[in-house]
Amino acid sequence: MKKLWMISLALVLALTLGLSVTAVAEDAPDIAAIKARGKLLVGVKADVPSFGYQELGGEFEGLEIDLAKLLAAEILGDESAVEFTAVTAKTRGPLLDTGELDMVIATFTVKPDRLLQYDFSKPYYVDAIGLLVKKADGITGFADLNGKTIGVAQSATTKDALTAAAEGAGYNLEFAEFPTYPDIKAALDSGRVACFSVDKAILMGYLDETVELLPDSFASQPYGVALKKGNAGLLKLVDDKIAAIRTDGTADGLVSKWNLPAVDWAEVDAYGASIWAEAEELAKAQ
Amino acid sequence: MNGPFSWRNWLTWFQDWQYFLQGFGRTLWISFLGLFFTLLIGVAVGLVLCGKSRALKRLCKAYMSFFQNTPLVIQVFIYYNMLPKLGIMMGTVTIGVVSLALYTGAYAADIVASAIRAVPLGQMEAAQSQGFSYMQSMMRVVLPQAVKVGLPPMTNQAVNLIKNSSVMAVVAGGELMYCTDSWSGNNLIYGPAFVMTGILYLIICLPTSMLARHLEKRSLKDA
Numbered sequence: 001m002k003k004l005w006m007i008s009l010a011l012v013l014a015l016t017l018g019l020s021v022t023a024v025a026e027d028a029p030d031i032a033a034i035k036a037r038g039k040l041l042v043g044v045k046a047d048v049p050s051f052g053y054q055e056l057g058g059e060f061e062g063l064e065i066d067l068a069k070l071l072a073a074e075i076l077g078d079e080s081a082v083e084f085t086a087v088t089a090k091t092r093g094p095l096l097d098t099g100e101l102d103m104v105i106a107t108f109t110v111k112p113d114r115l116l117q118y119d120f121s122k123p124y125y126v127d128a129i130g131l132l133v134k135k136a137d138g139i140t141g142f143a144d145l146n147g148k149t150i151g152v153a154q155s156a157t158t159k160d161a162l163t164a165a166a167e168g169a170g171y172n173l174e175f176a177e178f179p180t181y182p183d184i185k186a187a188l189d190s191g192r193v194a195c196f197s198v199d200k201a202i203l204m205g206y207l208d209e210t211v212e213l214l215p216d217s218f219a220s221q222p223y224g225v226a227l228k229k230g231n232a233g234l235l236k237l238v239d240d241k242i243a244a245i246r247t248d249g250t251a252d253g254l255v256s257k258w259n260l261p262a263v264d265w266a267e268v269d270a271y272g273a274s275i276w277a278e279a280e281e282l283a284k285a286q
Numbered sequence: 287m288n289g290p291f292s293w294r295n296w297l298t299w300f301q302d303w304q305y306f307l308q309g310f311g312r313t314l315w316i317s318f319l320g321l322f323f324t325l326l327i328g329v330a331v332g333l334v335l336c337g338k339s340r341a342l343k344r345l346c347k348a349y350m351s352f353f354q355n356t357p358l359v360i361q362v363f364i365y366y367n368m369l370p371k372l373g374i375m376m377g378t379v380t381i382g383v384v385s386l387a388l389y390t391g392a393y394a395a396d397i398v399a400s401a402i403r404a405v406p407l408g409q410m411e412a413a414q415s416q417g418f419s420y421m422q423s424m425m426r427v428v429l430p431q432a433v434k435v436g437l438p439p440m441t442n443q444a445v446n447l448i449k450n451s452s453v454m455a456v457v458a459g460g461e462l463m464y465c466t467d468s469w470s471g472n473n474l475i476y477g478p479a480f481v482m483t484g485i486l487y488l489i490i491c492l493p494t495s496m497l498a499r500h501l502e503k504r505s506l507k508d509a
Contacts, residue, residue, distance in 0.1 A: 042341030117474040176458035190367040
């Protein structure tokens with residue numbers, strides 16, 4: 001009998017507590033969890049200058065770092081209430097799935113099939129794929145790469161985009177995939193690959209006196225904030241914030257602050273819309 | 287069901303299983319050749335260690351210390367990115383075989399040497415008293431007995447070699463681990479990819495280490 005009393009008491013307590021919490025907070029559960037923690041956990045790149053870069057043991061800096069701080073200010077009212085974790089192409093997905101990160105802002109290109117795995121915000125930047133070659137090799141354009149090996153990053157969209165371009169032109173390309181950007185640069189220097197190809201903004205960080213960027217550009221790469229599926233509240237908040245900073249010019253300010261080429265937002269939106277439409281088609285087909 | 291192990295992710299893996307098979311084949315090929323040269327190096331260096339030439343012994347000890355005490359991944363990186371600067375351009379399969387053989391060979395030499403030392407000295411003396419030369423006694427009398435002692439630990443090294451072949455993924459080696467990294471990166475599907483790759487490694491390594499255990503038991507029984 002005593003036990004029954006205890007159980008009903010516990011039930012009543014739980015109910016009133018639960019009710020009072022829902023009554024006070026209007027936040028979605030995903031945002032409420034961040035507020036309860038008092039910190040936003042963000043995965044960023046540590047090796048991409050201008051986007052997410054960390055000097056040895058120093059602070060993270062770059063456009064994506066600034067964006068994360070803006071989001072922390074929006075959610076928690078304090079732009080320093082954000083904890084950065086360096087991610088790579090291989091770790092960013094699993095860290096989202098395990099819940100160790102709230103979001104990943106790490107030059108993550110939005111692609112239709114990726115939208116089936118994770119939720120992405122609307123793009124906050126768009127880049128194109130570029131080609132970095134050694135000056136000594138005498139390569140002047142995409143055509144000279146016919147039959148050569150291109151070094152690309154694992155989990156990058158470069159391979160697909162270049163394969164499509166090569167097929168269109170009737171060229172034949174080989175690919176070698178590497179885990180990090182410095183690995184690709186080393187392979188370019190040692191002559192293992194004829195060309196280092198990733199997003200242009202990333203290539204800018206690897207320019208030195210022995211290499212040069214070819215004039216060619218391929219497929220636009222819109223970057224989005226990635227979230228684990230099912231965080232609708234947080235996704236909407238991020239989307240709203242990105243829309244707001246685009247309207248009030250903050251986004252353009254950040255782009256120029258980090259010396260990045262200006263973004264044509266109308267083009268980004270048109271391209272973005274086609275990606276989400278394509279993802280819906282994919283989802284239906286399965 | 288969503289998440290890394292959703293049925294859709296498994297389905298995608300099963301559509302592309304042949305890509306993994308191709309990587310698996312290359313892992314087997316690199317491991318097989320690597321093991322062959324490991325045994326050659328192991329026996330050659332092991333014989334030197336038990337021999338009389340002090341200069342050769344010192345040379346072999348230097349080789350073993352260097353390769354046992356530097357990470358394999360750094361050795362592979364040097365073959366891949368530094369040697370081309372000296373005009374030596376090896377393909378990734380060759381790098382895999384050379385690096386695994388030199389690395390595992392350094393351990394195999396120790397095994398061979400201690401297996402030879404485990405054979406009673408009297409065996410060598412008896413063979414030589416019958417008119418066999420040193421080399422003949424080694425090949426016909428001592429080594430066949432040493433094999434029994436050395437085989438179980440050598441089989442463990444074979445398992446290590448197969449697992450270590452996965453470091454080739456860092457230099458675009460095209461073997462199983464590289465295929466897994468590449469595929470899971472492209473699809474953002476890592477759940478089924480890594481589970482199935484783990485199973486594929488298990489398929490080769492488990493029977494090998496079971497063989498080692500069996501051989502060990504048998505040699506204990508004989509002793």
